[in-house]
Structures are given as C-alpha cells and as structure tokens.
Amino acid sequence: MRLTRYFLPVTKETPADAQIVSHQLMLRAGLIRQTAAGIYAWLPLGFRVLNRIEQIVREEQDRAGAIELLMPTIQSADLWRQSGRYDAYGPEMLRFPDRKGTEMLYGPTNEEMITQIFLASVKSYRDLPRTLYHIQWKFRDEIRPRFGIMRGREFLMKDAYSFDLDEDGLKASYEAMFVAYLRTFARLGLQAVPVKAPTGPIGGDLSHEFHILAETGESAIFYDAALEDISRDELLSADAATIARLTSLYAMEEEEHAKVAECPVPAERLRSRRGIEVGHIFAFGTKYSASMGLSVQTADGTSVHPQMGSYGVGVSRLMGAIIEASHDSSGIVWPESVAPFRVGLVNMRADDAKVTSAADDIYRQLQNAGVDTLYDDRDERGGAKFAGMDLIGLPWQLIVGPRGLERGVVELKNRATGEREELSLESALARLTA
C-alpha cells in the first residue's frame, strides 16, 4: 500500500480525553475514531489489526472443534422473556421498538438465541456434543465507557456455546475451550493469567477469566508467582495436564481473594497486580436449556436438558490489551502475528528520481513476494517518516536513501529491538520474504 493513496490520519498531539497509553496510541496512530460515547469507527489500519486478531481467534476456535455461524445483532425482547433475563438484565441492555411497536434489543450476548436455534432442530443425543460460535458486534450501554475500545459500548466479541449430554461432556467441552484460549492469547503475543471466577448459584468450579497483566487493568488480581513462569511453548502445546497445573495455581480477583479465609500461597510468592479481562469461560449447566424447554432424547429413550457453557473473548478489547503490553515511548510495537503490515518501506528522498525508482522497485518485489508492505512514498522529511513508522509500530522498517544506494545498501530496522543493519538489497529482501 502506498501511503500517498492510503487513509492514515496520524496525529502528533496526545488527545486530552485519552487517559491510558493504548487509547492515546490508537488515536494518534490513526487506528480508530470515536463517533459517539463508547462507539468507534475502525479506520483502515485499525481494521486490518482487528481482522488479524479475529482470524487468530477463529483459527483456534476451529481447531478446538467449534463450528462458526453468524447470529444477528438485533434480537426480540420476547426471546429474552423466555429465559427470564429480559427484566433481570438492567439498563446495560439497549431496548427499542420497531415500527410495529415490537420490542427489540441490540444483543449484549447470545445464550437465548443459540438455545432457540438449537431447540428448533436438535432432538437426539446423536447430535451432541456441539460447540457453536460466532464473532459479532455486541452493544452494552456501559455506565462508564472508557479507555477507548477497551470498555466500549459497541464492541466485537467471539462468543461460543457448548451443548453436552452430561456433566462429563460439559467438562470436556470446557477444557477444549480453555486450551483454545491459552493458544489464542499466546499467538497474540500475550501472557494471559487464568483467574478462577465465581459461578454464582450454579456452583462448581468451571468458570475462569483470562487476564492480561497491565498497570491500566480495571481488575486487581492476586496470584501465585509461579503463573509468571509458564512459557509460550507450553501454552501453545497446552493439554489437559497443562490446565490441571495452571488451575491448581492460585489466582483470584480482589473481591474473591478477600473472601478467602486462608490464602494457600506463601506471602513471598503471592503477587498482586492489575489485569485486563480479555476472556471469560463459564459452564452453567442447564440454566437456559431448562428455562427455555430444550431437551434431547438419550440413547435409552429418556430425555435430558443439555449441559451448556458459554465462552467469550473480547476481540476488540484485545487490541487495547496488546498495545498496553507492547509499546515504548515512540509508539506501538505490534507482534508479527497481528501487525497491520509486516514492513514499512521508507523512501528517504521522494524528490530524487534515482532513489524513488529504486524504492518503487523494492516495493514491487515485496508485493510480488506477498509481503504486506506500507510504502511511505510521500515527499516528506526523513525524520517525520521515521517518527510515523515508529508510531504505527510495523515489525520491520526498510529504509532506502541516496547515500546507501551509492554503496549498494539499504537499511533494515527491527521495531521491537531497535536494531539497525545495513544490507545489500538482495539480503534484505531474502530476510523479509523468508
């Protein structure tokens, strides 16, 4: 993509209303634009990152055996009356009538809808177990939307729902999602801590929140320092044993921690830090299947209400969490897996025909090799171009200038380490296309 034809409104000023660094950087780097309180447009660069995050979430859901579908954002109030949640949900739910006066709402979550869809077609134990998911916009009229897309009113969520015949099945579905979450966050370059969450009146211990440790997190969590030593490789190859080990290590939100009479972690190993909740998985049994009349025939001819669970990931919130975890004083440092472009190609002298022709040629070669490249072909000072590239945080910068060209070299800069290297054009291309 040529910057002269792109839409990338970067700004130097730090917006006054943005309190945390991810929000400031998302506005400055031209990723998002607020259109109303807690509602954001995703500008081209931000949309590319959002799609990358979404795709990693999707691949890990698919890998875990979940099946993708797409449910609508608008739901009917009557559907929610069936589970009794219409009145229970409160003012976070955006409610409105359609032209005929039918009460509608913008979905804050989809348990009722997926149960209704399942109910319409599934009658037999042969159709279970199943886990269905979608990646869809949600609306919650948060009392205090803040921190940009981190706590928005409209936000993108992956929500999955599992249906099983019995509790053992539910446990297996839950563990498959647990593994998917560990792998998802590891692939996004994040260190997520699974925190035991309260299960309410349903009981049991199958509810976990996944938190990214960051100063700006909204939750305070207490956890065993051993959780910091889990390696990325271990998370990527997670299995039932990994889950057993991770969940045996203490981790609680402040409110729950305060209720624990005797903390099992020795003081020297107990850590207290803030966390950003990026995911929540929850087994709730027959809550919706029973209230909405979903039952299936078992092999021996009786009928049961399926055991269900729901599994959310804050896809848009993750972008803020990634930036909180990966930035420096010059800007964002995208992990390769979600970077909007892999390479930022900088033409140091757009007013010099020789340099421009060399840079154009490199751009073509990168394109032909399938390397996502943002080409700064503007007629601007080198300093401004470097600052812009550092701000938007692409993993690699390839710098083409007149002095280097005379010696047959270009400069390759690694955004994360700051390392710069002079290379022949061939070696630089070989490196980036590897």
Ligand code: ATP
């Ligand atoms: P929170 O405690 O942050 O309000 P929640 O418990 O309401 O979260 P869930 O209903 O479990 O969240 O939703 C699943 C995921 O969706 C959360 O783990 C979070 O990552 C994300 N999420 C929830 N609310 C918002 C929001 N207002 N803006 C962005 N992401 C959100």
Ligand code: MG
């Ligand atoms: Mg909430």
